[in-house]
Amino acid sequence: MGFFSSLFNAIGTVLGVVVKTVAEVVTGIRKSFEDYRERGGATGALAAQEAERKKDRLREVNEEIMDLRNRRMSRGDLSDQERRRWAFLREEREELLGKVNQAKEVKAAEKILDSEALIERVEVDLDTTHVLQYNAFADILGKKCTCGRHMKLQWRRDLGVAGPGDFYWGCTGWYVQQGDGRACNRTEPLQREDYALMTDTSAPEFTMTSEEFGELLTNPGTEKIIATRVDDLRSDLAGRRKGVELATCPVHGEHMVLRKKANPMGLLDAYFLACPHWRPNDGGCSFIEKLKSGSQLAALLKSETGRGVL
Ligand SMILES: [Zn+2]
Ligand SMILES: [Zn+2]
Ligand SMILES: [Zn+2]
Numbered sequence: 001m002g003f004f005s006s007l008f009n010a011i012g013t014v015l016g017v018v019v020k021t022v023a024e025v026v027t028g029i030r031k032s033f034e035d036y037r038e039r040g041g042a043t044g045a046l047a048a049q050e051a052e053r054k055k056d057r058l059r060e061v062n063e064e065i066m067d068l069r070n071r072r073m074s075r076g077d078l079s080d081q082e083r084r085r086w087a088f089l090r091e092e093r094e095e096l097l098g099k100v101n102q103a104k105e106v107k108a109a110e111k112i113l114d115s116e117a118l119i120e121r122v123e124v125d126l127d128t129t130h131v132l133q134y135n136a137f138a139d140i141l142g143k144k145c146t147c148g149r150h151m152k153l154q155w156r157r158d159l160g161v162a163g164p165g166d167f168y169w170g171c172t173g174w175y176v177q178q179g180d181g182r183a184c185n186r187t188e189p190l191q192r193e194d195y196a197l198m199t200d201t202s203a204p205e206f207t208m209t210s211e212e213f214g215e216l217l218t219n220p221g222t223e224k225i226i227a228t229r230v231d232d233l234r235s236d237l238a239g240r241r242k243g244v245e246l247a248t249c250p251v252h253g254e255h256m257v258l259r260k261k262a263n264p265m266g267l268l269d270a271y272f273l274a275c276p277h278w279r280p281n282d283g284g285c286s287f288i289e290k291l292k293s294g295s296q297l298a299a300l301l302k303s304e305t306g307r308g309v310l
Contacts, residue, residue: 003032003109006193007142010104010246011303012111013135013199016191017121022198026116033109043106051103055254058096059276062252065089066277066284097253101141108141118202124195127209129162133295135199136167138246138303145171147184150250153194154187157292161214164195172250175287204310205298217294217309223267226297226309230271233304234258246303249275249287256289258300268292 005028007015017025037043042050068086072078078086112119124132136153143151154170155162173184205213216222237244243255256273264270269292277285291297298308 003029003036003105004142007140008105008108009135009141010108010139011135011299012108012115013138013197014112015135015140015197016193017198018193018196022116022119022121025198026112026119029109029112033113036106041106043110047103047106051100051107054096054099054103058093058100058253061089061093061096062254062277065093093253100248100253104139104141115200115202118200119198120201122197122199122201122206124164124197126163127211128206129164129167130208130210130213130293130295131197131199131201131206132164132167132195133162133293134203134205134299135197137289137296137299139248143169145173145184145186147171147173147186149173149176149184151186151188152250153190157290161210162293167194169194172287175285176251177286203298203302203308205295205308213294217267222309226294226301227267227270229301229305229309230258230297231260233301234260234271237304243276244273244300244304246299247273247289249277249285251275251285251287252277256287267297268294271297 004014006017009015014025033043041047065086068078068082068089071082122128122131132153133155136155140153141150143153145151149172151169151171154168156166159166167190169188169190171184171186173186174182176183208216217226237258243257245255247256248254249256252275254276257276257278259272259274260270261272271291273289273291275285275287278288289296291300294309298310302308
């Protein structure tokens with residue numbers, strides 16, 4: 001596979017394209033996509049079905065690993081057979097995660113080839129950081145840490161409107177508990193090329209500056225409308241026992257679940273995504289993502305309902 005020569009995310013944005021034009025990038029993707037199809041690679045509905053089967057198996061594997069973990073916690077130890085089973089399941093999970101990521105790559109390539117006419121280059125600066133934030137939120141593929149895990153685009157969460165210098169790469173190993181600490185604490189500053197994106201800019205959110213967009217969300221009427229839409233989405237997803245399409249847990253590979261805090265202080269404090277294996281009082285997976293910006297809510301609503309926050 002390898003349709004992309006640079007980083008890309010699950011919603012079809014290409015990152016790190018400094019010198020190439022949109023036409024060059026799209027032509028490159030089309031060429032390798034067609035080669036892949038000619039070699040018999042699955043695309044479209046068939047690829048989606050295959051991916052669903054892998055995800056179903058992934059869920060079973062995760063459940064069994066969780067069971068073994070709980071057994072070890074309550075009994076203090078496991079039998080040799082149980083330990084071997086655990087090691088086997090972890091290997092199977094790695095393999096499944098690789099397959100699921102390949103399916104994401106097919107989907108991202110299809111998305112780009114379908115929306116070619118709407119794709120534009122964006123050089124992220126003070127006025128367009130919300131475009132980066134919007135895209136940072138979806139799974140990004142291709143950025144690996146020195147420890148081998150994926151890295152995630154992060155930003156300082158305490159800021160109302162993040163500036164270009166407030167973003168950094170953080171290893172997803174940070175969410176993996178190891179002894180008393182984290183499996184990996186590594187962060188990296190963004191490189192110049194990380195600020196060059198190619199993305200579908202047709203969303204109305206992108207016609208505004210980051211500041212205008214941030215201000216708009218402080219309007220109580222707008223806040224209320226968005227909250228209602230996110231609440232509706234949450235009950236719809238919960239009713240179908242589904243996670244959100246654009247983000248998965250880096251450890252378990254399952255789609256994240258949209259949740260709401262008990263006593264939120266306003267719209268940008270109310271929602272978060274959690275791994276299906278997350279538990280309110282520790283013990284489960286610690287991967288959560290707070291939805292603290294309008295860009296994240298916009299990306300989520302756009303991906304699930306076809307319309308962002310505007
Ligand atoms: Zn599960
Ligand atoms: Zn790492
Ligand atoms: Zn998880």
